[in-house]
Amino acid sequence: MGRNMGIAMVCLPDRAEVFVTAARLCVLAALGLSITACASSTTDNVAPAASMTAAADAPVTSVAPRNTGTYPNLNIAPRAAAPQLSDEETSSKKQELRQTLAGQSRAGANGAPGATDLQQLREIGRRQAEAAAGQAATE
Structure with a gap:
């Protein structure tokens, strides 16, 4: 009894206080890690230096509209990017598609070719x- 006289009695907190304290510590640790991660990041971490210089040296080829300082002339007819199909080509393509569609519907009507x-x-x-069972039996 004399040995325990010098130790102060400690009151232990309840479970809710322990949980709240642990949650606060986790939030603080996560916040500290995220701050240090942002502070240590550079462009070298994102992309290698060789790709950064290659992209900077590449000529700018943009298809974005340019500001010429004038209004566009909407009276000019637009140019086609590719030659347009003639009426004969259009009808032959349509006929080809109809034949393909008919062939597919016939194949489905023949009693399910998937069977x-x-x-x-x-x-x-x-x-x-059977081959796997035979191989397993021989081993």
């Missing part, structure tokens, strides 16, 4: 399973 694919896939799977 034969499914049977083939199941057969391949069965063979592979």
Whole structure:
């Protein structure tokens, strides 16, 4: 009894106080880490120096509109970027698309061509399973 006389009695906090204190410490630690991460970042961390100089030396080729200081002339007819299809080419392309569509709809009406694919896939799977079982038995 005489040995414990010099130690002060400590009152322990309840669980809620411990949780709030731990949460505050975590927030402070995260805030400190984020501040130090921002302070230590440079452009060298983002991209290598070689790519930065190459991009700076590259000629500027922009397709953005230029400000010429004048109003645009809307009376000039726009130019086509590529030659337009003739009426004969348009009708032949439409006919080709119709034939392709008809062929696809016929294939679907023949009793689901996917069913034969499914049977083939199941057969391949069965063979592979048998081969794996046979290989496992020999090892």
